[in-house]
Amino acid sequence: AQTVTQSQPEMSVQEAETVTLSCTYDTSESNYYLFWYKQPPSRQMILVIRQEAYKQQNATENRFSVNFQKAAKSFSLKISDSQLGDTAMYFCAFMVGGKIIFGKGTRLHILP
Amino acid sequence: GAVVSQHPSRVICKSGTSVKIECRSLDFQATTMFWYRQFPKQSLMLMATSNEGSKATYEQGVEKDKFLINHASLTLSTLTVTSAHPEDSSFYICSAIQGWVTEAFFGQGTRLTVV
Numbered sequence: 001a002q003t004v005t006q007s008q009p010e011m012s013v014q015e016a017e018t019v020t021l022s023c024t025y026d027t028s029e030s031n032y033y034l035f036w037y038k039q040p041p042s043r044q045m046i047l048v049i050r051q052e053a054y055k056q057q058n059a060t061e062n063r064f065s066v067n068f069q070k071a072a073k074s075f076s077l078k079i080s081d082s083q084l085g086d087t088a089m090y091f092c093a094f095m096v097g098g099k100i101i102f103g104k105g106t107r108l109h110i111l112p
Numbered sequence: 113g114a115v116v117s118q119h120p121s122r123v124i125c126k127s128g129t130s131v132k133i134e135c136r137s138l139d140f141q142a143t144t145m146f147w148y149r150q151f152p153k154q155s156l157m158l159m160a161t162s163n164e165g166s167k168a169t170y171e172q173g174v175e176k177d178k179f180l181i182n183h184a185s186l187t188l189s190t191l192t193v194t195s196a197h198p199e200d201s202s203f204y205i206c207s208a209i210q211g212w213v214t215e216a217f218f219g220q221g222t223r224l225t226v227v
Contacts (some may be wrong), residue, residue, distance in 0.1 A: 045218035
């Protein structure tokens with residue numbers, strides 16, 4: 001079965017701090033894509049960052065970066081210099097075989 | 113990024129009636145569309161995958177006769193909740209991808225309340 005596990009249901013950090021959200025996944029496929037999505041209170045899903053499994057280099061998008069460990073099937077998200085607007089639900093997901101499978105999410109609170 | 117429009121954003125219907133939710137890709141052709149259901153404070157549960165011109169593929173446990181999905185064109189997919197009951201009340205989200213683009217674009221979601 002293809003699964004995504006996010007072991008941190010909820011996290012809180014002070015504004016400007018760095019926070020890492022963990023994610024592990026399980027698949028027997030070799031070609032797939034990994035994502036982190038953000039869902040703010042509006043519930044609109046917003047793509048934060050994407051990683052192709054065949055690329056060894058970790059993806060970065062401004063303050064957001066990932067630590068992709070393919071052998072360990074781990075895909076963590078690091079948010080640097082966290083801002084109040086980063087408060088949201090964060091979902092780890094992967095796309096394989098034409099499907100996107102989501103983890104249960106981590107609710108992140110950025111405290112002023 | 114590409115835009116996916118979902119309509120309506122909120123709908124209230126009476127128990128026993130049917131309600132249709134539309135999902136449109138506004139500036140690209142969506143070869144595949146997905147329908148998700150999200151319970152409060154929970155993750156997105158994939159209900160079905162639809163490819164243009166083909167029958168939808170439903171996930172295990174999803175009643176295909178209750179949740180009718182039509183993907184008649186490359187820009188429109190619809191989800192019809194038939195004979196709705198209060199337990200069908202939920203937040204429904206669609207997403208769409210192009211064949212060669214490995215990114216999904218999401219609609220704004222529809223909050224369905226069955227009374």
